Amino acid sequence: MKNDVKFLWNRFSMREALLLGFCATFIVLTKATLRMKLGISGHSMFFMTFFLLLARGIVPKTGAATLVGLLAGAISIALGLAHKGPIIMLNFVFPALVIDSAGIFLPRFASCFLPCLIIGSMAAATKGVAEGIVLFFTGASIDIILLRALIEGAWAAFFGMLGSLPVPAIIRKLRTNRLIPAPGNGKGRASSAE
Amino acid sequence: MRRRMTGSDYACQYRAVDSPVHRLSAGWKMLISAALSIWILVVREPQPLLLATAACFLYYFFARLTLADLWRDIRFFLFQFIILLSLYLYKLGYPEGVWPGVRTSIQIVLFFIPGIVFLRTTQVSSMMKGLRGFVPYRILFLLFTSLRFVPFFAREMQEIFMAQKLRGARLSPQDIRRPVFWRDIFSCIIIPLLVRALKTADEAALSAEARGMGAHPRRTYYDVQELEKILASKEKTIQPTGK
Numbered sequence A: 001m002k003n004d005v006k007f008l009w010n011r012f013s014m015r016e017a018l019l020l021g022f023c024a025t026f027i028v029l030t031k032a033t034l035r036m037k038l039g040i041s042g043h044s045m046f047f048m049t050f051f052l053l054l055a056r057g058i059v060p061k062t063g064a065a066t067l068v069g070l071l072a073g074a075i076s077i078a079l080g081l082a083h084k085g086p087i088i089m090l091n092f093v094f095p096a097l098v099i100d101s102a103g104i105f106l107p108r109f110a111s112c113f114l115p116c117l118i119i120g121s122m123a124a125a126t127k128g129v130a131e132g133i134v135l136f137f138t139g140a141s142i143d144i145i146l147l148r149a150l151i152e153g154a155w156a157a158f159f160g161m162l163g164s165l166p167v168p169a170i171i172r173k174l175r176t177n178r179l180i181p182a183p184g185n186g187k188g189r190a191s192s193a194e
Numbered sequence B: 001m002r003r004r005m006t007g008s009d010y011a012c013q014y015r016a017v018d019s020p021v022h023r024l025s026a027g028w029k030m031l032i033s034a035a036l037s038i039w040i041l042v043v044r045e046p047q048p049l050l051l052a053t054a055a056c057f058l059y060y061f062f063a064r065l066t067l068a069d070l071w072r073d074i075r076f077f078l079f080q081f082i083i084l085l086s087l088y089l090y091k092l093g094y095p096e097g098v099w100p101g102v103r104t105s106i107q108i109v110l111f112f113i114p115g116i117v118f119l120r121t122t123q124v125s126s127m128m129k130g131l132r133g134f135v136p137y138r139i140l141f142l143l144f145t146s147l148r149f150v151p152f153f154a155r156e157m158q159e160i161f162m163a164q165k166l167r168g169a170r171l172s173p174q175d176i177r178r179p180v181f182w183r184d185i186f187s188c189i190i191i192p193l194l195v196r197a198l199k200t201a202d203e204a205a206l207s208a209e210a211r212g213m214g215a216h217p218r219r220t221y222y223d224v225q226e227l228e229k230i231l232a233s234k235e236k237t238i239q240p241t242g243k
Helices: A014-033 A045-058 A064-078 A085-105 A113-137 A142-164 A167-176 B026-042 B046-062 B067-074 B076-092 B098-121 B124-131 B137-148 B150-166 B179-210 B224-238
Strands: A006-008
Touching: A006 A014, A006 B137, A014 A045, A014 A064, A014 B137, A014 B150, A014 B179, A045 A064, A045 A085, A045 A113, A045 A142, A045 A167, A045 B179, A064 A085, A064 B124, A064 B137, A085 A113, A085 B098, A113 A142, A113 A167, A113 B098, A142 B076, A167 B179, B026 B046, B026 B098, B026 B124, B046 B098, B067 B076, B067 B098, B076 B098, B124 B137, B137 B150, B150 B179
Parallel strands: none
Antiparallel strands: none
């Protein structure tokens, strides 16, 4: 199978695009099956950050996390898991954009512990931004918006950090077993079909 | 006959009833939802807000959705309502902080209601049909495939979970609560699931490429009825007209 034939955005091969789609599926599945009724804001960021970082590590190309975020949001809406309606897309896309932006400057961050932790918490903290945007349009005062965004963002960042902890070890394990390529390595892995 | 309040299993679940809202196309529903949401965001005074509230609830109940559905959809926002009201009372004091806190909280809830009505009255197939007009087919293919594999991976996760438990992995509900056993979740469930996903992506990509997916700028669809029409018209041209 030719891994270099681009299927999507002149960047991802069909295999990579499907893999990213499956990462989006995992985000939705974990969201649906592990609905933790903790009553703590931001706990959904645990698995979201985990799979977004994993997706970026498995397909080390710019746009990978964004594609996963878009697909996960669309699947959530399609399956009726979006309790806030279509605007829940912001909760998926903002963290993904942060991860992709970080990947431009640090392509190998997914296999390093500290950068992964920092980027994961930053990505998860964008949940506060999404809340802030809605509050802004309802005419709430700036300090209320900031307070609310800070509370949401802080909890989300905490869970995002927890979610990013296992990612480097998993990525290294997959790379050691030659299941995924390293970033900057143009050669794809040996296909299971070969 | 006493009307029984039936509910749904989860928030924003599609409700299969017949209503004027259900019969509208996805495009019109999105337009109405967007218009209502914008209206809700711009009102600040009590009377227009009351009008907007009435319009939202009218739209909601016009879709033959029940009070139980409404409670299931908006109960999530109760927590947010309490936090916002507390923040306003902390900032402005009592009673100056009451109206802004209540108004903002109500606006947030109402803002999401039109979107919730859209999800509750639109089937996935209608949504996808509406998207076909302007979303590239490659993205739609990915979306449909990912949706299609949701039950597959749910089953895989269950099987991996059961197999690993039989092998002695600490995955019981009591064990999962202890952080020392979280390692088992990742090494016994997540990694096998990822390996399975890699293999499935290989096979699915090979299968799709063998059918020519992505080979051309526009895709074709296998339509049995269309094929039968073509075959029928060809038979007519081939058959001799005997009188």
